[in-house]
Amino acid sequence: MNFNEFFNELKRRNVFKGTISYLVFSWVLLQVISILSPIIEAPVWFGKMILIILIVLLPVWVCISWFFEITTEGIKKSKNVPKEKSISQKTGQKLNTFIIAFLTLAIVLLFVDRFRLRSQQTNKVANVEKISDKTIAVLPFNDMSPNKEQGYFADGLAEELLNSLTKIGELQVTSRTSAFSFKNKAMALSDIAKALQVGYILEGSVRTYDSIIRVNVKLVETKGDTNIWSQSWEKELKNIFKIQNEIAVAVSENLQLRILDNIVPKVKEAKTEAYALFLQARYKHYNTYDRESLIDAEMLINKSIAIDSTYAPALILLGEIYHEKNNYGIINFSDAKRLTKNMARQAIEQDSTYAEAYAFKALLALEYDRNINLASAFVSQALTLEPNNITGLERASEIALLKGNVEKAIDFKKLIIELDPVNESNFYGLANTLNFAKRYKEAEAAILESIRLEPKQEMSYYLYALTLLNQQKYDEALIVIEKEPLEGFKLHLKGVIYHFIRDKEKSDLAIKTLIDQHQKAWSFQIASTYALINKPKEMYFWLDKAKEYNDLGLIELPVEPAFEPYKNETRFIKFIESLDYKY
Known part of the structure; x- marks a missing residue:
């Protein structure tokens, strides 16, 4: 058979039309997958897998078109069909119709896809424009002092400025944690702005010498990377609070906000030496996480308060340190309750407009008074003073969860992430919270993002393993829980996982070790372990122990999913009533 005969035979057997119809069908199928994948949340590899399958099957289809033919009696081998009985011409006409129909459909889908992409791009532009309007991040100021010994002072000035700007209702200010996460990182401002989703960035430097402070500040509009304003101050160190207030007002004016002078509250001045000690204590407390550093921070803040006991942020910082000391077991529950409440009371006496003080009182009302209604009232005061106060929003989310409004709690968490987008704890x-709502797939995505931002944080692998456990991915959960640094939570979950995979020996060993080594600190977790493995007698015993030990986890008992099967039992209801929580 020469080439012309072979070519004509290819045409007669509809190999060309069959191949074209296959390609058109494949294109339409891939377009449909492309459009539907985001809707059905198909994994990224799904579309690629279909494409590979289609490519592999193409030569198979070509061979089928050559070797087989459709006849009135069914599908037969082409060599067994006499040419005078072949209906390949009619088959070719049907393939023509098929190709035209699917080409039309492909064109329609192409326009749909382009329209969808254009809509997404429009939405992205709209979102960028939305977040760029009156949004700002205050980056940590650079310490330009000769010996680089003023890092705490530079951080303090930037944070005080951030706190002042937060009080402007029209301005959305990125939280300290996210803004300060870029400290000492060589990144372009445009990249930082993109990560923080802000339209403006305020950056600066601090240099101190003798009793003089020099502050340089620059305001950058990130959309065009344009320096729209800069200014320098050189003042005596005692005027640091006035400098901060001047900068806040100047930034507001340069953002062209229509505000009055009294919208930016005047900051109450503290004595210079006391303020310097406060900054050092806060710097140590926020940047180190161990018992020794906590004691050092307490020593510094006590020195500060001894010099000036009227500065509310210093009083709240000492209250937070007392609260942490209780968590570390350095002081007991009753002492922590007395000391923290005393600090909160003094702070509000000194400054009744300090939102952090009310947010702190909300925490104390939850953990020490078990009074959700009182905590809610304190949160309302905090958010009235500062609608975007991160601590206040955290408490608001906790309260919504404890009252059973999980979706509202989730909304608060999402708002916090908008304000503080690169903070792993958010x-x-x-x-x-998504885990409480039983939205396990979303919870898994959120905890993976948290781990990506900070792989070494405590409890993140516990929560990750818990989401896997709730999806019955037991083998994966066992691998993940081994990475959890907190031994109590690791043993708690291992006991549960081994129970579900029917390894009683390992389950019993994990629970026994948890009880032997951590029963006082993790009594509530022990109770939830027994709840999950359906041992109510042991569960109630350890709930009583948790109450005896004043375990703070008990406040979540009414909404904790582990105890859901027992919530209608008379004994369980009476136990909750005995806690005397005020919802």
Whole structure:
């Protein structure tokens, strides 16, 4: 058979039309997958897998077109069909119709896809324009002092400025944690702005010498990377609070906000030496996480308060340190309750407009008074003073969760992430709340983002393993829980996982070790372990122990999913009533 005969035979057997119809069908199928994948949340590899299958099957289809033919009696081998009985011409006409129909459909889908992409791009532009309007991040100021010994002072000035700007209702200010996460990182401002989703960035430097402070500040509009304003101050160190207030007002004016002078509250001045000690204590407390550093921070803040006991942020910082000391077991529950409440009371006496003080009182009302209604009232005061106060929003989310409004709690968590988008603890909080809502797939995505931002944080692998456990991915959960640094939570979950995979020996060993080594600190977790493995007698015993030990986890008992099977039992209801929580 020469080439012309072979070519004509290809045409007669509809190999060309069959191949074209296959390609058109494949294109339409891939377009449909492309459009539907985001809707059905198909994994990224799904579309690629279909494409590979289609490519592999193409030569198979060509061979079928050559070797087989459709006849009135069914599909037969082409060599067994006499040419005078072949209906390949009619088959070719049907293939023509098929190709035209699917080409039309492909064109329609192409326009749909382009319209969808254009809509997404429009939405992205709209979102960028939305977040760029009156949004700002205050980056940590650079310490330009000769010996680089003023890092705490530079951080303090930037944070005080951030706090002042937060009081402007029209301005959305990125939280300290996210803004300060870019400290000492060589990144372009445009990249930082994109990560923080802000339209403006305020950056600066601090240089101190003798009793003089020099502050340089620059305001950058990130959309065009344009320096729209800069200014320098050189003042005596005692005027640091006035400098901060001047900068806040100047930034507001340069953002062209229509505000009055009294919208930016005047900051109450503290004595210079006391303020310097406060900054050092806060710097140590926020940047180190161990018992020794906590004691050092307490020593510094006590020195500050001894010099000036009227500065509310210093009083709240000492209250937070007392609260942490209780968590570390350095002081007991009753002492922590007395000391923290005393600090909160003094702070509000000195400054009744300090939102952080009310947010702190909300925490104390939850953990020490077990009074959700009182905590809610304090949160309302905090958010009235500062609608975007991160601590206040955290408490608001906790309260919504404790009152059973999980969706509202999730909304608060998402708002917090908008204000503080690169803080791993915020994604942890969202994941934890989504877990309460039994939205495990979303919870898994959130905790993975938290781990991506900070792989070494405590409890993140516990929560990740818990989301896997709730999806019955037991083998994966066992691998993940081994990475959890907190031994109590690791043993708690291992006991549960081994129970579900029917390894009683390992389950019993994990629970026994948890009880032997951590029963006082993790009594509530022990109770939830027994709840999950359906041992109510042991569960109630350890709930009584948790109450005896004043375990703070008990406040979540009414909404904790582990105890859901027992919530209608008379004994369980009476136990909750005995806690005397005020919802």
